[in-house]
Amino acid sequence: MRIIISLMFVLGSFLSAQWGWGADDAVVEVDNGAMNYSNGWITATGIGGISPLAQNPGMARGMAVRAAKIDAMRNLLETVLALTVTSETAVRGAAVENDVIKTKVEGMVKGARIRDINEDGRHDTNDFRYLSDTSIEIEMEIHMSGISSIVLPPAGYAEAQAGVAPPSAGTSAPISGSTTGLIIDARGVGARPAMSPKIVDQNGGVVYGPSSFTRDYAIKFGVAGYSKDIETAKSDPRVVGNPLIVRGIGVQGSNGTDIVVANGDAATIRRAESSGKILSSCKVMIILD
Secondary structure (H helix, E strand, C coil): CHHHHHHHHHHHHHHHHHCCCCCCCCEEEECCEEEECCCCEEEEEEEECCCCCCCCHHHHHHHHHHHHHHHHHHHHHHHHHCCECCCCCEHHHHHHHCHHHHHHHHHHHHCCEECCCCCCCCCCHHHCEECCCCCEEEEEEEEHHHHHHHHCCCCCCCCCCCCCCCCCCCCCCCCCCCCCCEEEECCCCCCCCCCCCCEECCCCCEEECHHHCCHHHHHHHCCCEEECCHHHHHCCCCCCCCCEEEEEEEEECCCCCEEEECHHHHHHHHHHHHHHCCCCCCCEEEECC
């Protein structure tokens, strides 16, 4: 078991490093793409080769760039479709069942940008990779917030109170001694990341879910943050200060994304919400293996 856990840690660190992300980020990789549930970015690569039909070097390069972009867009769409939305659904299922969702997701992907791999803030041709076989590699990216606005269920959320705005996730100054957020340590229970996870008690009662926050708030801030390191999570702006730390004891749902906590811990979380409104403002971090 220790060997398996060590291999999972090494693999996760490798995937993060491969895409230029933090070693503690929750990254799920698919063919030619990856989803970072910690920073919200979805990325995919595409490769375009030199066409034998090109009449000059300029035309050859232009055709290779176009081919690489088309390939990257196709791979990015496949990566987006693999996103886990809830414990029972993924983007692919939502798109298959609803043509409107499918069209909107495809439109969102078409608006993806070139990834700024050299970090100069420009997202342009300087971010292309020119491979040894003369082909060109391009990375394209899109943020999960745009996808969540399309695929999150339209109903079942808390109602926004007129004239009352919940404190911004991670930006409000904590009151001395107050609980500033919730960290669920779900290591060792097989938990997986999702765009809209739930926390439930041992009886199946929902401790944290759509009824805890408004849909607009979930889209703007994300339902929960993810990390693979508890110290990193403690310093995350979403919960920094005096977070309540609770251990997950299991998972629910076919996707393994809803985390079960002990009934006593569930009661503690509910008390913290009644005094600090940590759930209604999505101040939740989840630690994964």
